Amino acid sequence: MTERAQLRQARRLVIKIGSALLTNDGKGLDEAALGLWVDQIAELVDDGVEIVIVSSGAVAVGMSRLGWHQRPDQLHELQAAAAVGQMGLVQTWEAQFKRHDIHTAQILLTHDDLSDRKRYLNGRSTLRALLDVGVIPIVNENDTVVTDEIRFGDNDTLGALVTNLVDADGLIILTDQVGLFDKDPRKNADATLVTESRASDPALDAMAGGGAGALGRGGMVTKLRASRLAARSGAFTVIVGGRIEHVITRLRQGDVIGTLLLPEQGRVAARKQWIAGHLQTRGRLTLDAGAVKGICLGGRSLLPVGVKAVAGQFRRGEMVSCVDESGREVARGLVNYDASEARAILGHASSRITEVLGYVSDEEMIHRDNLVIV
Numbered sequence: 001m002t003e004r005a006q007l008r009q010a011r012r013l014v015i016k017i018g019s020a021l022l023t024n025d026g027k028g029l030d031e032a033a034l035g036l037w038v039d040q041i042a043e044l045v046d047d048g049v050e051i052v053i054v055s056s057g058a059v060a061v062g063m064s065r066l067g068w069h070q071r072p073d074q075l076h077e078l079q080a081a082a083a084v085g086q087m088g089l090v091q092t093w094e095a096q097f098k099r100h101d102i103h104t105a106q107i108l109l110t111h112d113d114l115s116d117r118k119r120y121l122n123g124r125s126t127l128r129a130l131l132d133v134g135v136i137p138i139v140n141e142n143d144t145v146v147t148d149e150i151r152f153g154d155n156d157t158l159g160a161l162v163t164n165l166v167d168a169d170g171l172i173i174l175t176d177q178v179g180l181f182d183k184d185p186r187k188n189a190d191a192t193l194v195t196e197s198r199a200s201d202p203a204l205d206a207m208a209g210g211g212a213g214a215l216g217r218g219g220m221v222t223k224l225r226a227s228r229l230a231a232r233s234g235a236f237t238v239i240v241g242g243r244i245e246h247v248i249t250r251l252r253q254g255d256v257i258g259t260l261l262l263p264e265q266g267r268v269a270a271r272k273q274w275i276a277g278h279l280q281t282r283g284r285l286t287l288d289a290g291a292v293k294g295i296c297l298g299g300r301s302l303l304p305v306g307v308k309a310v311a312g313q314f315r316r317g318e319m320v321s322c323v324d325e326s327g328r329e330v331a332r333g334l335v336n337y338d339a340s341e342a343r344a345i346l347g348h349a350s351s352r353i354t355e356v357l358g359y360v361s362d363e364e365m366i367h368r369d370n371l372v373i374v
């Protein structure tokens with residue numbers, strides 16, 4: 001498979017759109033451009049792709065609504081502008097998606113939300129619940145409450161953290177340049193486009209050092225850093241020009257536009273490493289000998305039939321420890337059922353889950369992609 005085919009196969013994508021692009025370089029919200037992206041995103045949704053949008057532009061839209069021509073230095077003025085602009089931003093997203101009968105939801109996050117374990121999990125469940133019912137979350141930083149120290153600093157990082165959070169296949173960063181160049185194209189006429197690279201390649205650091213535009217905050221440095229963060233959960237990143245005609249549709253078709261930055265490891269390996277490193281266990285499943293053998297030696301998923309006991313209180317998607325009958329931990333993984341459901345279906349064949357619970361979420365108690373053997 002060529003690397004661009006990953007875009008054709010993606011089932012869940014995060015699309016981040018920068019301020020300069022959304023506001024047509026500060027001339028107010030570019031509703032026409034936004035409408036064109038929405039049309040293309042609606043096609044992806046039709047195709048079964050789940051989409052999360054990370055939309056910058058609150059400060060820029062607020063500035064334009066308030067008639068401010070220069071980005072203020074004072075934090076409280078920035079926050080005020082963001083509060084005004086966020087209204088315009090979400091109204092526009094909502095109205096544009098309504099044309100396609102697609103609902104949107106506003107999600108405002110701070111760095112604190114993603115570093116606090118409970119809020120992280122809550123944020124994750126909310127986002128997943130929205131995706132499950134076909135709603136498109138429109139995410140931005142919660143500019144009203146953040147202070148200097150806890151600011152993400154830029155929405156590129158937020159986009160990558162959301163990519164990790166929802167376990168997306170990829171992050172698409174739409175910006176005002178057609179992609180990452182080997183030097184800042186606004187200052188160097190001979191700059192050439194990088195079409196594909198490993199996100200981890202150190203040679204990229206020197207290329208991205210050119211600073212940001214007047215409205216954007218991060219420039220390419222934060223986009224590169226975002227691609228490395230996204231790579232931690234095995235996701236690819238594309239940095240691409242949002243003004244390229246049919247940009248999202250063309251990316252989906254596998255066209256070579258923009259800069260594709262690839263993770264070092266395959267998705268499953270990276271995701272397992274990320275799971276192992278990031279999550280604490282919330283409960284314990286005791287497995288019978290057959291299940292231990294199946295998951296440790298056979299690389300199988302854990303089915304309810306192999307579970308003998310359930311301890312602790314956990315929700316769907318949380319991390320549990322799997323122990324053998326002597327209590328020795330053999331694996332950890334993200335469980336598909338909450339604790340009470342798991343207690344109800346333990347020991348049962350997967351074909352009986354509907355009979356026992358009245359519904360079935362997944363055949364597996366823990367899917368093999370979400371299991372780490374310890």
Ligand SMILES: Nc1ncnc2c1ncn2[C@@H]1O[C@H](COP(=O)(O)OP(=O)(O)O)[C@@H](O)[C@H]1O
Pocket residue numbers: 017018019020021174175176177179180181182183184185186207208209210211212213214215216217218219220
């Ligand atoms: N190597 C590079 N390739 C492309 N753009 C670069 C590079 N170095 C710096 N830049 C600058 O990064 C800007 C995009 O970042 P930014 O202004 O933060 O946009 P956004 O609002 O989309 O996040 C470009 O306008 C460009 O001037």
Ligand SMILES: N[C@@H](CCC(=O)OP(=O)(O)O)C(=O)O
Pocket residue numbers: 017018019020055056057058059060082140141143153154155156215216217218219
């Ligand atoms: N939360 C801010 C984000 C600013 C920001 O990161 O902008 P950008 O570098 O254009 O993605 C806003 O909405 O204005």
